[in-house]
Amino acid sequence: MKFFRRHQHTIYQGSAHVGKDALRLVPLGGIGNVTKNMYVYEYRVDGKLRDILLVDCGVGFPDAEMYGVDLVIPDVRYLSDKRDKIRGLVFTHGHDDHIGGIPHIYPKLGRVPMWGTKLTAAFANIKLKEQAIRTQVQPVDFGQELHIGPFTVSFVRVTHSIPDASNLIIQTPIGIFYHGSDFKFDFQPLDGKRSEIEKINAVGRRGVLCLLTDSLGSERRGFTPSEQVIGETLEKELSMCSGKFLFTTQSSNISRIQLAIEIALKHGRKIAFLGRSIDQNTEASLKIGYMRFPREAVVRDRDLKRLPPMKQFLVVAGAQGQPGSALSRIANDDHRFVHIEEGDSVVFSADPIPGNENSVSALIDELYRKGARVAYSNIMEDLHVSGHGSQGDLMLMLSSVGPRYIFPIGGTYRHMMQYRRLAQDLGYDKRDVLIPEEGEILEFRPGMPPKVVQTLELENVMIDGLGIGDVGEIVLRDRQTIATEGIVIVIVPMEKSTGRVTAEPDIVSRGFVYMRQSEELIGKAKRLVMESLKLRKGRIIDWQFVRKQISGNLDEFLARETGRHPLIVPVIVEV
């Protein structure tokens, strides 16, 4: 079946500044990134920047090569000389990859006003408060229209895996952009609040210049199932469990947690929340009335011992096998109040995020070993459903909006390419589906096809411990080398007054070979360094050169002997 675009695109004719206005779209989180979402909408007149609207400010997760990095945030250097033009920031929903960057980035933006739907604001404000930032995200209703500089923003309710998720209709002087970040069409959402399809159709009738759209599910056929299916599976598992019941899911999916709690109460169990993120999110959701259960149904973790296992329903953080999380500690029998026993059940209502498969597997193994019955999606269907639309959802959105251009976001390159195939099936020309390269800025001008006008060098801004950005590419490259090959430090004592080498060099290594068992190798290496030094008789002036020579000779020698290339650090010590 083929759909065709139904709408006339009359948006260009209406503009007052034909040919002079421009709208630029800058994806600061990078292209082909599923997480770390941050978009800049820039309005320009006669080539001069007038106003900026920001959408989202999320964190990304480090890839396997980013040793020791906790989080990655968008690179906002591009905005540093444009702070006075930023009119506001709007969040689409309360997931970390859309709000999590704000406590780190807000201080760099100046006093920008921020908005989001009720739960989105509540979750973002927890993060701001933690970093002692007083400014708050203002909650907005779905009926509300925001006038932010020349932009008019209205919120479209969409279903996702968190309540109050929204898409944005962004009216700009040169046309309407539909910012369709994460969504699916769940026709039976747990909170009863369906996607506002009529709003989507209405904006489609007005004519949309560009649809930015979630593309993560573009490889899956059909429609993504409703959250409802999980209830039945959970009910069945619970009725079979004769011990404690542990339920783990994404801690922001409060509708699913609410569902689980209702089922638990029906079965006469009491609830305990284990894990900081679950605690915080539940607290915030109760406060704004997004979760509802009798307070007396909740037991504190330390009081669990007074409750028979059959009466316990534990909502536990750590479905991704995060080290140090509540579930991980329980599996390793390292939790103060919870110990797994024969008869207990653990239900994973989450699929491993790509990259976490191994840690989730290890966690499941460990829980089995402790005697639990474990249910997870490999062996049982309907324990988890995605929050992202599949091909059906994506095509429904596309044909409802009927935009002139499409910019798939929220997926990797292959999801974007796959989305393009779908759009082509719906009659779009390949060139109408915009897939810019990393750092490319798209400019839209009335009556002209969008084009790339500038390319930014975007960096990964890494958070490691308390430092933001102080682990850069150089530090990371050193970590990579040392992690796979080890480090060899060569210490050469030099007499300050004469510039001569006064004693034998010393060699220390870590992560390379176990030195006590490698005396011969280290001895040979020392002699090699001595020789490199002897060639330079008397006072050594060009230490830079000597350093290089030591590194080069030693690298060659060690590679020959061990097949490894450790990081070699020659240190000249003045004595």
Add this chain to the structure above:
Amino acid sequence: MKFFRRHQHTIYQGSAHVGKDALRLVPLGGIGNVTKNMYVYEYRVDGKLRDILLVDCGVGFPDAEMYGVDLVIPDVRYLSDKRDKIRGLVFTHGHDDHIGGIPHIYPKLGRVPMWGTKLTAAFANIKLKEQAIRTQVQPVDFGQELHIGPFTVSFVRVTHSIPDASNLIIQTPIGIFYHGSDFKFDFQPLDGKRSEIEKINAVGRRGVLCLLTDSLGSERRGFTPSEQVIGETLEKELSMCSGKFLFTTQSSNISRIQLAIEIALKHGRKIAFLGRSIDQNTEASLKIGYMRFPREAVVRDRDLKRLPPMKQFLVVAGAQGQPGSALSRIANDDHRFVHIEEGDSVVFSADPIPGNENSVSALIDELYRKGARVAYSNIMEDLHVSGHGSQGDLMLMLSSVGPRYIFPIGGTYRHMMQYRRLAQDLGYDKRDVLIPEEGEILEFRPGMPPKVVQTLELENVMIDGLGIGDVGEIVLRDRQTIATEGIVIVIVPMEKSTGRVTAEPDIVSRGFVYMRQSEELIGKAKRLVMESLKLRKGRIIDWQFVRKQISGNLDEFLARETGRHPLIVPVIVEV
């Protein structure tokens, strides 16, 4: 449906040494390991070890925490004082996780005779030759019976993802063991050689004491599909391709490669092999007649440029995204002879091995970016089928063999537990399914249930570069710390004659903070070290203590300032 064991177990009565004989089973590759397969069958009389039979000698793959480690091999220290008792080694099939350890371990075993089916022997001998080991694995036929000490071994042909895969019937003085390593029941195998079910049934009728069985597929319902399905998908993809066609799969799956080649030839394309493993395996298989195609259909890589893209069919190594592999180099446009262009197709006939998802994803993205059409199992079914049996296959094996005890192997703990559930469905008692812990040795004695008699401390023997085992736990732990936190080296110059600190200490760091941007931090750290030293006036005798003090103080300081705990290495330099 429930099956029940059909056979009487009379094996105990027939034994000459009732109560005195024992058979021990030692899994040297560890329990709950999918790879690194190696099993010791030990025959004992009156508690005295008489004879050893070894089965398989595979490599394992390092997990994410084993930074820089290339491969892991079984820990054979247990055998070191038992070499004179080893009567032989039998390989079940030619996959690396069953044969790959032999060149490293053979030198530690003494002159042990080795056997395997034809292709298994051919593949193992390539590896032995590479390490300049002259001894060869002797090829055996499926009809053959080997008498190895008190053990009689016969080979049962099973289908898997490599030709000539076998299960072993191991007759021991105390009963029959069925060593059912990797298998599935493919009723239409590509090479036409089906699993010998009649042999399996026959041994079942004789009575099997213990079935060791593949359990990796125990989470999947139904039967694993036949390799045949891949042909149709491939045919369809090929007919749609107007450019070069790149086909990538596990390089040991020569039947699938043969199938792909036949389809390519039918479409008038010529073949090129890219990658060392593909080259070697094809060469060896042609030599023993396991692959067949006209030599003139093959083009050398350097001659590809003379062939129009439409005529090229490239069999490429690197389906797992291995860095440096042919496919990886092609995707990065770093291959001498192959460059991706619009119109080219790349077909992945392999699923990512858990842990490799990210590198495979990145590879697919890169190929898309270069303009290729990419087919992989997320978007297309029937591009790959597993070589391991699903629940149906496993139940068919179990009910055909009808053993007294079952020992699930070749899976992680959760696969073994899931297998136990299947066996219970077939009427087995939970206690009949043996799931020992890591390092546990099982002893079978006539008329008694098997029990754990000893627990070994098994280590991971790691291969990094040219070194075997020289990267141990200490080196690895240092690599892990440095990889995630960095290293800080503190150099304290000490006058040899007086034992006094003569100059300011020096601090060098790598992978911690970028030093040029952290002068203040490093300056403070230096002063802190100076203070630690000043507290010890005059001649310092207890350098051990001073080292500890420097490390402790500095660690505390750096954690407070940066939230990180780098590896701190104090070095005292005598001058």
